[in-house]
Amino acid sequence: MNSTEVAIKFSLGLEQLSFDIDGQHFQVDKGLSFIQSNSMRHGVLDVLAIELMIYVIEEILESVPIPYAQAKRAISADALFQQVLTLFFPNQHSIDRVQFESGFNAFIERREYYVCKVAEQGVFSLVYFVFLREMMHHWNVIDIKYESLETAQLH
Numbered sequence: 001m002n003s004t005e006v007a008i009k010f011s012l013g014l015e016q017l018s019f020d021i022d023g024q025h026f027q028v029d030k031g032l033s034f035i036q037s038n039s040m041r042h043g044v045l046d047v048l049a050i051e052l053m054i055y056v057i058e059e060i061l062e063s064v065p066i067p068y069a070q071a072k073r074a075i076s077a078d079a080l081f082q083q084v085l086t087l088f089f090p091n092q093h094s095i096d097r098v099q100f101e102s103g104f105n106a107f108i109e110r111r112e113y114y115v116c117k118v119a120e121q122g123v124f125s126l127v128y129f130v131f132l133r134e135m136m137h138h139w140n141v142i143d144i145k146y147e148s149l150e151t152a153q154l155h
Contacts, residue, residue: 008074057134074144083125094145
C-alpha cells in the first residue's frame with residue numbers, strides 16, 4: 001500500500017457494522033438484518049429488493065464520515081466475506097473494483113441462480129455482497145482483501 005492510500009478494516013454483522021480507518025472506529029447499529037428487512041418484501045430478492053437494498057446501504061454509508069477523495073484498500077475477516085469470495089470469486093482472497101463489478105453484473109443477470117446457491121444459509125451473503133459493492137463505489141475502495149482471523153492476529 002502506498003502513502004496516498006488508506007486502509008479500512010471492517011466487519012459487517014447481522015446486527016451492527018464496524019469500520020476502523022486511520023485510528024478512528026465507527027460503529028453502526030444497523031446491520032445486515034436491518035438492510036434485508038428494509039429491502040426484501042416477503043423474503044424475496046427481486047430487482048426491486050436490490051434497488052431498495054442499494055438505497056438503504058447508501059444511507060448507512062453516508063452516515064459514516066469517510067471522505068471519498070483518497071483511494072482506500074479494505075480488509076475483513078468476516079465469514080460472510082469468505083462465502084462471497086467462494087460464491088463469486090473462487091480461489092481468490094482479494095478483489096479489485098473491475099473484478100467486483102463483473103461479479104455484480106453476473107449476480108444481476110443470474111440472480112435466481114445465486115439465490116438458489118445460498119438458499120441453505122440464507123441471503124445474508126448476497127446482502128453482504130451488495131454492501132461491498134456500494135462501499136467500493138461510495139468510499140473509493142480500490143480493492144477488498146479477505147484476511148483469516150488467524151492471519152489477522154499475527155499482524
